[in-house]
Amino acid sequence: MKIVFLGTGGTYPSKFRNVTSVALQLPGEVVMFDCGEGTQRQLMYSSVSFMKISRIFISHLHADHFLGLPGLIQSMSLNGREEPLNIYGPKGTSDNVRAMMNLGYFKSGFEVLANDLDEDVELGFSAYRVRTARADHTVPSLAYALEESPRPGKFDLKKAKRLGIPEGPMYRKLQEGKAVEIRGKKIEPGAVMGPTRQGRKIVYTGDTKPSKAIVKLAEGADVLIHDCTLDSTHASLASDFGHSTAEEAAKVAKAAGVGMLFLVHFSPRYENGELLEKEARGVFKNSKAAEDLAEFTVRYRD
Amino acid sequence: MKIVFLGTGGTYPSKFRNVTSVALQLPGEVVMFDCGEGTQRQLMYSSVSFMKISRIFISHLHADHFLGLPGLIQSMSLNGREEPLNIYGPKGTSDNVRAMMNLGYFKSGFEVLANDLDEDVELGFSAYRVRTARADHTVPSLAYALEESPRPGKFDLKKAKRLGIPEGPMYRKLQEGKAVEIRGKKIEPGAVMGPTRQGRKIVYTGDTKPSKAIVKLAEGADVLIHDCTLDSTHASLASDFGHSTAEEAAKVAKAAGVGMLFLVHFSPRYENGELLEKEARGVFKNSKAAEDLAEFTVRYRD
Numbered sequence: 001m002k003i004v005f006l007g008t009g010g011t012y013p014s015k016f017r018n019v020t021s022v023a024l025q026l027p028g029e030v031v032m033f034d035c036g037e038g039t040q041r042q043l044m045y046s047s048v049s050f051m052k053i054s055r056i057f058i059s060h061l062h063a064d065h066f067l068g069l070p071g072l073i074q075s076m077s078l079n080g081r082e083e084p085l086n087i088y089g090p091k092g093t094s095d096n097v098r099a100m101m102n103l104g105y106f107k108s109g110f111e112v113l114a115n116d117l118d119e120d121v122e123l124g125f126s127a128y129r130v131r132t133a134r135a136d137h138t139v140p141s142l143a144y145a146l147e148e149s150p151r152p153g154k155f156d157l158k159k160a161k162r163l164g165i166p167e168g169p170m171y172r173k174l175q176e177g178k179a180v181e182i183r184g185k186k187i188e189p190g191a192v193m194g195p196t197r198q199g200r201k202i203v204y205t206g207d208t209k210p211s212k213a214i215v216k217l218a219e220g221a222d223v224l225i226h227d228c229t230l231d232s233t234h235a236s237l238a239s240d241f242g243h244s245t246a247e248e249a250a251k252v253a254k255a256a257g258v259g260m261l262f263l264v265h266f267s268p269r270y271e272n273g274e275l276l277e278k279e280a281r282g283v284f285k286n287s288k289a290a291e292d293l294a295e296f297t298v299r300y301r302d
Numbered sequence: 303m304k305i306v307f308l309g310t311g312g313t314y315p316s317k318f319r320n321v322t323s324v325a326l327q328l329p330g331e332v333v334m335f336d337c338g339e340g341t342q343r344q345l346m347y348s349s350v351s352f353m354k355i356s357r358i359f360i361s362h363l364h365a366d367h368f369l370g371l372p373g374l375i376q377s378m379s380l381n382g383r384e385e386p387l388n389i390y391g392p393k394g395t396s397d398n399v400r401a402m403m404n405l406g407y408f409k410s411g412f413e414v415l416a417n418d419l420d421e422d423v424e425l426g427f428s429a430y431r432v433r434t435a436r437a438d439h440t441v442p443s444l445a446y447a448l449e450e451s452p453r454p455g456k457f458d459l460k461k462a463k464r465l466g467i468p469e470g471p472m473y474r475k476l477q478e479g480k481a482v483e484i485r486g487k488k489i490e491p492g493a494v495m496g497p498t499r500q501g502r503k504i505v506y507t508g509d510t511k512p513s514k515a516i517v518k519l520a521e522g523a524d525v526l527i528h529d530c531t532l533d534s535t536h537a538s539l540a541s542d543f544g545h546s547t548a549e550e551a552a553k554v555a556k557a558a559g560v561g562m563l564f565l566v567h568f569s570p571r572y573e574n575g576e577l578l579e580k581e582a583r584g585v586f587k588n589s590k591a592a593e594d595l596a597e598f599t600v601r602y603r604d
Contacts, residue, residue: 012377013343037373038340041315061406063376067369071339074365075314092406099401104363104394105441139407 001026001148001200001298003223003262005290006042007034008273010207010229010243010265011064016272017292018042019064020265022204022225024146029054029126033144033204033225039068040075046293051081057130058089059206060141061096070100077109084111088123088130090140091116117142119213127199133217135208137242143206145217148199151300152177160192200298203258207265209239210248218256222298225290226252228263231279246276250283259301261287303328303450303502303600305525305564307592308344309336310575312509312531312545312567313366318574319594320344321366322567324506324527326448331356331428335446335506335527341370342377348595353383359432360391361508362443363398372402379411386413390425390432392442393418419444421515429501435519437510439544445508447519450501453602454479462494502600505560509567511541512550520558524600527592528554530565533581548578552585561603563589 002025009017019036023046030053032039043050050072058066066089073085087097097114117123119134119142127149135141155175165171165187170180174189181187203218204225205211218224229243238245244252246263253261261284263276270276273289280287304327311319321338325348332355334341345352352374360368368391375387389399399416419425421436421444429451437443457477467473467489472482476491483489505520506527507513520526531545540547546554548565555563563586565578572578575591582589 012373012380013346015343015346018343037370038343041317041320041340044315044317063373063406063408066406067373068339071314071365071369078314096405099405103398103401104365104368106365 001202003202003225003296003298004046004048005262005264005292005294005296006032006039006046006048007036008264008266008290008292008294009064010227010267012268013038014268014271017266017268019067020206021068022264023048023053024202026126026128028052031128031146032056034059034065034206035068035072036064037067037071040072042292043072047295051076051079053085054083055086055088055125057142057144057204058087058093059135059143059204060090060137060139061092062139062207065206066096069097070103070106073101073108073112074106077107081110084113087112087114088117089114090142092140093117131217133213134211135206135214136211137207137209141206141208141242143203143208143211143214143217145201145203145221147201150199151197153194153196156192156194163187163191165192197300197302200300202298203256207243209242210244210252215252215255218252218258221256221258222301223260223262223296224253224256224258225262225264227265228276228280228289229265229267231275246279246287247283250280250287253280253284253287259286260296262290262296263287264290303504305504305527305598305600306348306350307564307566307594307596307598308334308341308348308350309338310566310568310592310594311366312529312569314570315340316570316573319568319570321369322508323370324566325350325355326504328428328430330354333430333448334358336361336367336508337370337374338366339369339373342374344594345374349597353378353381355387356385357388357390357427359444359446359506360389360395361437361445361506362392362439362441363394364441364509367508368398371399372405372408375403375410375414376408379409383412386415389414389416390419391416392444394442395419433519435515436513437508437516438513439509439511443508443510443544445505445510445513445516445519447503447505447523449503452501453499455496455498458494458496465489465493467494499602499604502602504600505558509545511544512546512554517554517557520554520560522559524561524603525564525598526555526558526560526562527564527566529567530578530582530591531567531569533577548581548589549585552582552589555582555586555589561588562598564592564598565589566592
């Protein structure tokens, strides 16, 4: 599971950052959060295959978060995509996707399935579920948590040997949660497998003021990717426009007890993220200012 | 008068080229031809101020030629633009601009005036006129010629002295086309001014097969910027999709007797323009494969 920051700037692009988009590389598919203008070109500079994107989650309908959709869809189509593409977002998303698909002389060679999501809903696919929470922005906005299904516990090799289970196919059966039989005696998986382990969890906030709903959504996440438009000397400006400062993002990370905080959506006024990262680290040590095209592999905690 | 190539790729962007856009820097304003996705960011890397764009001419409504409009308009608005912006294009353009202005939660702080243009029409502004011609593409498409107003002829200093006109304000008056009086004798400007000289002329084709209408439009142009999607080994493919090869573009340049040919809209299959430039130069020596962010100053011929 790898996070690829495609665009880490907010409002409009700068020389240094494109507008918002984050890709999450999963086995066999890519999930994307937001898709600002120019995202398809950022994908070309990255290690992510744009043809493998299966689902795009839009946080809200401000241009810097969704204007990359029509160009990306068009390029997927020109490159022969046939698999449907799912797009989700808050109220208004499906109408907007429809409007974008009708611009100019465009016909997609594959199906685009756009759906409006409510807050506090859950959506399952492959080995994942995505949950939504209301973000606190100036227009209807959703934060998303992607959670991996729990993994089986650890296989206790010593115990297995002590029980006289021969190495080989029986080990796999037990790891798959099935019982085996040895000399007429049934051995349940629980005899050799430790407790089920949590899957990985990534939370993407989109644009938001600090929010209790997001603290709850992000509880225990491995990675929190949080709005960090300004530093705390501009706290009231951030609040007026429905954004967070670095300090506020870090407080959310701390309250939610996440493993790692990535700051994104910097105002174009910042040429680099040093000041913002420093501010966040003062509150929550595992904070990092994300950079365009930076990658981060999310490892299992145990 | 300076041409700035913002995007020289066709169909979809590549690592090496963004999709189509050409800016023309005029005294006090910028005119733009086409505006593919990501053009606003290309502008940031260039010497062109995106706030000075007064008019955008769209060749046709394929996404690689217009999807950069909503983001650009939005960023102009966020940066406090108040002057209206004029957008022109073939049939359907004003509907499309309206649809783009209604995406998401967007309100422009300035007026966007979009107009559909017919072929063979003329439009005047400042010291320029823009004429349209039908391009030969798969959807309604326009080629544009921007022509500068004629300049006054050269001032003949020797003649002026021979006529006893004193240096100073009278010289300027004559250069401005006004008569002066010396010792009761009226001297008309024609007595010291040479014949009116042609203004500069730039032609931008958009996507097109070789076209007689474009040869006519481009007659005697200083610069012709022509579709060059493929090399001549793919001539039938180019024709099927309403495009030109390098050789075809060069033949148009030769037939129109232009000063200089710039090739643009390369298929993403070409990592550089060497092959295409070489092919064009075989037919028309003053051919050049344009590169993203390249600039070219258009000087007066006399």
